[in-house]
Amino acid sequence: MTERAAGRFITLEGGEGAGKSTQIARLRAWLERRAHRVITTREPGGSPGAEMIRKLLVEGPVERWDGTTEALLHFAARREHLRSTVWPALERGDWVVSDRFADSTLAYQGYGHGIEPAILEQLYKVAVGDFQPDLTIILDLPIETGLKRAAERRGAETRYENLPLEFHARVREGFLEIAKRAPKRCVVIDATGDVEAITRRIADVVTDRLGA
Template identity: 45%
Template sequence: MSKGRFITLEGGEGAGKSTLARALAERLERAGFPPRITREPGGSVKAEAIRELILSGRVRSYGAFAEALMFSAARIDHIDSLIRPALERGEWVICDRFIDSTRVYQGVLGQVDAKLLGELEAVTIAGLMPELTLILDLDPEIGLARAARRRKPDEAVDRFEGETLAFHRKLRQAYLDIARAEPRRCAVLDATLPAEGLAEAAWRILRARLPIDAES
């Protein structure tokens, strides 16, 4: 069986990661590559339970490092339960958020020491790095407005959507800094594009960087 590939999608709130994940999965399926969509925090039964706890804000009072530990616990189960087995079966895993979200939210914005966070990351992922990370870049005012429109009337604002605009601007810059620091792994996409245009731009990057037939 051919080797599976690991692709992650990153970016701020309302950037369109979930929509893009579905579009890429459809393109991969048509090209003959079995896709698997997942997300973080979440993706496995235990990790989804931790997701609910984190996004509710109940962990926030314990500080950014405690949040990083919770994300790491969820990630370990997610990797062991879903990501590694899927890759071993030859599936192309598309994950909505992964290590870069922890680096940005808890590291840059939460001010958890970079060396400490790096050591925690190394233990958590045990060498499982994404082969390609697509960073969806968007003005946070636009992203937050999108997130507000999609929220159900009775749905509360989650832990991170409720942060200040200044927070989200720093978040955007932190993602762009990661992309500049790791250009071989990361590519930045203009998330103001319509969904179809964004999917096409992402697909061109996949074809250029991963083993996909140019005519697919």
């Protein structure tokens, strides 16, 4: 039997309005032109059960949950997403591109809300085990720019956007710190440029790191 090509797991991270959704659609098209089978997905959510948990997290008043409850909900949704969507796709040899993953929990609940990183690491072990993304792209831009972009596409999912600027500043610093600590897995990309230039940069990084 010939061995099946291994799927790859790529995650896109960054603050509100950084361009994750925009770039994921473009990265998908670029990968498909290279004959990869691709699924795009998102967190929180990405499977029917996890989407139900997403609604609890992204809608409603800011003070609805404390940081610990939020972290538990995110990891519950993440495990369900992995079991139902991500792991089966990788088994089939598909490439999976996710709009946010565990680095968002560390950035938002850890750096943003002050939950101990050691606690989040323990939750990661319980919910995810040793599994990790093959590549994480962090889209970085000034928080005011991101929030302004996000406000222009405003819908019901504003619970995180409504947190104060200081919170978003900690999230941005958190993502940069995460990248510094895991340079083999993470690449930071300046997300202030035009959409097409950022897509090219992401494609270059995917080629470099994963040989797409």
